[in-house]
Amino acid sequence: MPAAANHAEQPIYVRQMDFQFDDDLDPLVVAGDPEQSYMVIGLSLLLPYLEPYLIRTMKEAKKEVRHPQLLDDLERFSAQEGQHYKQHIRLNQALRLDCFPKLPELEAKLDADYRRFSTEKSLRFNLAYAEGFEALTTASARFSFERGADPNMHPQVGALLNWHLVEELEHRTVAFDVYDHLYGDYFYRLTAGLYAQWHMSSFIRHVTRHMIEADREAIERCGGEASRKERLRKVWPELRSLLLPKVLRTYSPRYTPHDIPFDPELEVMAAELNQAARSYH
Ligand SMILES: [Fe+2]
Numbered sequence: 001m002p003a004a005a006n007h008a009e010q011p012i013y014v015r016q017m018d019f020q021f022d023d024d025l026d027p028l029v030v031a032g033d034p035e036q037s038y039m040v041i042g043l044s045l046l047l048p049y050l051e052p053y054l055i056r057t058m059k060e061a062k063k064e065v066r067h068p069q070l071l072d073d074l075e076r077f078s079a080q081e082g083q084h085y086k087q088h089i090r091l092n093q094a095l096r097l098d099c100f101p102k103l104p105e106l107e108a109k110l111d112a113d114y115r116r117f118s119t120e121k122s123l124r125f126n127l128a129y130a131e132g133f134e135a136l137t138t139a140s141a142r143f144s145f146e147r148g149a150d151p152n153m154h155p156q157v158g159a160l161l162n163w164h165l166v167e168e169l170e171h172r173t174v175a176f177d178v179y180d181h182l183y184g185d186y187f188y189r190l191t192a193g194l195y196a197q198w199h200m201s202s203f204i205r206h207v208t209r210h211m212i213e214a215d216r217e218a219i220e221r222c223g224g225e226a227s228r229k230e231r232l233r234k235v236w237p238e239l240r241s242l243l244l245p246k247v248l249r250t251y252s253p254r255y256t257p258h259d260i261p262f263d264p265e266l267e268v269m270a271a272e273l274n275q276a277a278r279s280y281h
């Protein structure tokens, strides 16, 4: 018997945004920090494959869900994800990536993985994968807003990520609720969710490593190996004290994204995004 569906606590707005990206954008999107820049690019390259997979998964789930509010949430989730990956494609096309020859191969493998998951894996697996991604995104978005805007981030990239992360928090409950409504099995969600997090972070890690290896000059321009170690040394305490507890919380059997508030500051940001949007509903 499916569980009763919860629903999102605040509106999930589908916004059409007009982001501007310069042509031939420098891949060093975080000034002076190649590792962080390439991780951001790895994420941006992941999303045009991952988010369409989430949408395909929700389309299948829609056939099973009977709860009207959850159906509405599910539609809005998919509409937001559809906007996200289209904007990331625009950013990826603007970035100067032709000197990284292995990227197309990494993307082709990722694309094949997600197509295979959609055709060969169960809906239960695909929904648990979706929630694994959403739980990690929710934790990362909260970490990112707590940490504050990075002054070294390219403003065009920062604006895109800001919009994306606010919308990820708006729809943070949807994949969890759809999985819970149809299956509700905690251990399966945890196992498949951990696999999902390993799978997507492997892609980002491979992209980052390849970009660092292919452009050693960027590392040298940013102070060489000593500076790279110094950047890592600085980022660890924040990751350990601010991000790790948020991620670990999502692994608890008592975790529900409904317990994570949509803070007043986020409401202000969401209202500002509505103002900035070409249209929203
Ligand atoms: Fe998204």
Ligand SMILES: [Fe+2]
Pocket (backbone or CB within 6 Å): 081, 134, 137, 168, 171
């Ligand atoms: Fe999402």
